[in-house]
Amino acid sequence: MKQLNTTILALLAAAIIGPSSAHAQASEPTDPKATEQWEPVPKVVTPGKQDAAAPSDAIVLFDGHDLSQWEASKEHTPAHWKVHDGIATVDKTSGNIQTKQHFRNYQLHLEWRVPKNITGEGQARGNSGLFLASTGPGDEGYEIQILDSYNNKTYVNGQAASVYKQAAPLVNAMRPPGEWQTYDVVWTAPVFAADGSLKSPGYVTLFHNGVLVQNHTQLAGETFYIGKPKYKPYADAAIKLQAHGDPSAAISFRNIWVRPLD
Structure with missing residues (x-):
């Protein structure tokens, strides 16, 4: 049994x-x-002949000839920074400039240079800024710091490649003054609900001279010189370059292009 x-x-x-x-x-x-997945087939994008050259689907924001893609941030009049020898140099008397076209999510390539004979120290040494989304005529928006950080001590969330007053870069990848620096950015814009509340924050990934310095960094809000960052709802925004007030801020730019990712 x-x-x-x-x-x-x-x-x-x-x-x-x-x-x-x-x-x-x-x-x-x-x-x-x-x-195996066969559909949808990714579209063909032809890369530039050099790594820094614009791919076929990019919008060229500055090719060394003119600033026709830019305007003065406050007046929305033509940008009057100095264009010479294939570069654009900050004219602080003309103020900040921003793209005429607005963007949300994008990939951005930008090259910048501080003068070889730069003077000053700390934040008064070649200060400028890249605003990933300009939400106002002044210094409103989400700022990546531009500064000479080669043997120049300052607060770490204010050195080159920092998310200004929010996140220090992972490393200092700065080349000496007089040499060209590159920023390659992937910007994921914040998303807001219909009532203006934040649904998802903004994120930035940044390579400085080919070195990863911001790795999908979450932003706490817009940049403020005084006080904590906070969000203000927006749909899309211009990309802005800062004309800082310090006397050594004759920063030059070249080869700027953007690929919208929406």
Whole structure:
């Protein structure tokens, strides 16, 4: 009788477990084609002939000839920074400039240079800024710091490649004054609900001279010189370059392009 009971229990267990196990094995793909995806086909984008050159789907914001893609931030009049020898140099008397076109999520390439004979120290040493989303005519928006941080001590969340007053760069990848610096940015804009409340924050990834310095950094809000960052709802915004007031801020720019990612 004991042997019979054992046999019955074994048959019941097989009846319960067996079909489930067989079903699990049957659901596993046996054909490599089962995990192949063929649609949709990614569009073709032709990269630039050099790494820093604009790819075929980019919007060229400055190619060394003119600032026709830019305007004065306050007056919305033509940008009057100095264009010479294929570069644009900050004219602090003309104020900040921003793109005429507005963007949300994007990839941005920008090259900048502080003068070789730069003077000053700390924040008064080649100060400018890249505003990823300009939400006002002044210094409102989300700022990546531009500054000579080559052997120049300052607060770390205010050095080059910092999210200004929010996040220090992972490393200092600054080249010496007089040499060109590159920023390659991926900006994920914040998302706001219909009532203006924040649904998801902004994020930035930044490479400085090819070195990762901000790794999908979450922003706490817009940049403020005094006080904590906070969010203000917006739909899309211009990209802005800052004309800082310090006397050594004759920063030059070249080769600026953007790829909208929306």
